[in-house]
Amino acid sequence: MLELDQVTLNYQSSKGTFDDGVHHVLDRVSLQLYENETLGIIGRNGVGKTTTLRIMAGILAPTSGSVSIRPGKTASLLSLGLGFKNDLSGRDNAMLAAMLQGASKKLAKTYLESIKEFSELGDSFEEPVKTYSSGMRSRLGFTTALMTHVDILLIDEVLSVGDAQFKQKAQAAMKERIQGEQTVVFVSHSDAQIQSLCDRVIWLESGKVCAQGEVGSVLQEYRESINRASLA
Numbered sequence: 001m002l003e004l005d006q007v008t009l010n011y012q013s014s015k016g017t018f019d020d021g022v023h024h025v026l027d028r029v030s031l032q033l034y035e036n037e038t039l040g041i042i043g044r045n046g047v048g049k050t051t052t053l054r055i056m057a058g059i060l061a062p063t064s065g066s067v068s069i070r071p072g073k074t075a076s077l078l079s080l081g082l083g084f085k086n087d088l089s090g091r092d093n094a095m096l097a098a099m100l101q102g103a104s105k106k107l108a109k110t111y112l113e114s115i116k117e118f119s120e121l122g123d124s125f126e127e128p129v130k131t132y133s134s135g136m137r138s139r140l141g142f143t144t145a146l147m148t149h150v151d152i153l154l155i156d157e158v159l160s161v162g163d164a165q166f167k168q169k170a171q172a173a174m175k176e177r178i179q180g181e182q183t184v185v186f187v188s189h190s191d192a193q194i195q196s197l198c199d200r201v202i203w204l205e206s207g208k209v210c211a212q213g214e215v216g217s218v219l220q221e222y223r224e225s226i227n228r229a230s231l232a
């Protein structure tokens, strides 16, 4: 469904640190994502998990290597309202987000009432997003991503969105979607979430795929390596 082939990503570092000012984040990463699976990505802070998702979503272009997605398929990063237009209402932003993900205007309109209901924004749904609290923005962002169709859903550590009550509801809804016919790539630091949601997992370390495969064994290898590092 989606494939990264020998993907390398470098950032230029303004301070001239790293390798003569070049920060090598991903180094020839190759991976395959299959239809209907939930692929987990694990690894320490800063190893390039979010960068990998951004490359999959087409937001970032690799320095070298290639990304291929099956023709006609869309991949979208579940972002918590980062791309909202502040002057537009929650309703108009939800509409815009649905259309940006490929829905026709007619289809996008059909999503709106369920987005309003699930997000529990009430009358604020009609108000400009600039008047929202950060929790309200997250609710709108999460719900819009949840309710609209996307072939490959890329999720970056967001299952802890909102207050306790909304978080529980959001996690249950996301779990239901992930377990249905949805292809997902899921970045998380939570073993419990990776274990309960993923079919397969990839462990990134020093910009490379360090191990991949069955969730239980890769998680165990990863945990052992962290324990060894903390003892050293």
Ligand SMILES: Nc1ncnc2c1ncn2[C@@H]1O[C@H](COP(=O)(O)OP(=O)(O)OP(=O)(O)O)[C@@H](O)[C@H]1O
Binding pocket: 011, 012, 023, 025, 043, 044, 045, 046, 047, 048, 049, 050, 051, 052
């Ligand atoms: N715009 C940028 N310019 C320069 N360096 C960047 C930029 N974005 C990310 N990086 C660097 O790329 C590396 C990988 O970042 P990334 O966000 O992909 O890590 P991550 O594995 O998702 O980390 P975390 O677990 O902390 O979320 C980090 O060292 C980060 O400093």
